């Protein structure tokens with residue numbers, strides 16, 4: 297049976313509660329930042345998200361201010377993180393925790409599950425007859441994007457569920473995308489792996505995210521004495537604080553950087 301990453305087992309905030317903004321004065325924080333929807337506005341296609349000078353500037357400034365305790369944790373590959381963040385972030389985790397680069401540049405990567413090839417081929421067959429549907433091949437995971445063809449969402453979910461059951465890959469729903477990934481990692485495991493090592497160990501983890509996949513990171517941060525920050529409209533969440541949008545995230549990061 298394939299597994300899904302939708303389960304929320306922490307006591308969540310109510311769906312309609314607007315959470316307070318996080319403080320900017322933090323004692324020894326370690327920042328973990330989601331990319332799409334948090335550091336970058338959502339766009340029609342993954343390739344349409346490009347480097348942005350304000351984002352690059354604050355990311356570059358944060359690492360020395362926090363003694364290296366900042367990382368991007370994304371569903372994208374690390375190569376994509378580097379493209380969009382313009383190489384400004386040494387520590388990064390890609391593909392929902394399946395790959396991780398430490399601040400010293402050393403890289404850890406899960407072995408691809410054999411089922412990913414089959415998933416990519418089935419996704420490509422599906423997309424061939426549905427204009428606007430995109431396939432993202434991340435080698436250890438595969439994404440089926442339907443932002444350009446929302447009417448394909450239900451069929452995409454059925455296909456992905458069948459493939460998860462056949463292959464044992466983990467199903468990861470996202471924002472107008474559904475992914476099948478090699479099992480065994482999440483944004484929570486990535487956050488905890490960073491926190492077990494220098495320079496993060498002993499700090500207070502703060503995870504900023506907008507998507508269901510970020511709930512793993514919110515829970516991991518809380519378990520280690522920190523907290524999550526939900527970006528976007530209120531919903532059921534394990535985060536303690538909230539920010540409304542990407543612009544407010546960048547302003548908050550600039551304020552943290554200035555007060556450190």
Ligand SMILES: O=P(O)(O)OC[C@H]1O[C@H](O[C@H]2O[C@H](CO)[C@@H](O)[C@H](O)[C@H]2O)[C@H](O)[C@@H](O)[C@@H]1O
Pocket residue numbers: 330331332333337338339340341342343345369370371372373432439441443470471472473507509
């Ligand atoms: O964990 P994240 O950094 O939030 O990455 C999640 C997924 O982001 C990308 O897809 C999303 O952003 C696209 C560009 O805005 C958008 O077109 C798409 O609909 C979104 O799902 C990326 O392509 C995926 O690989 C990431 O898993």
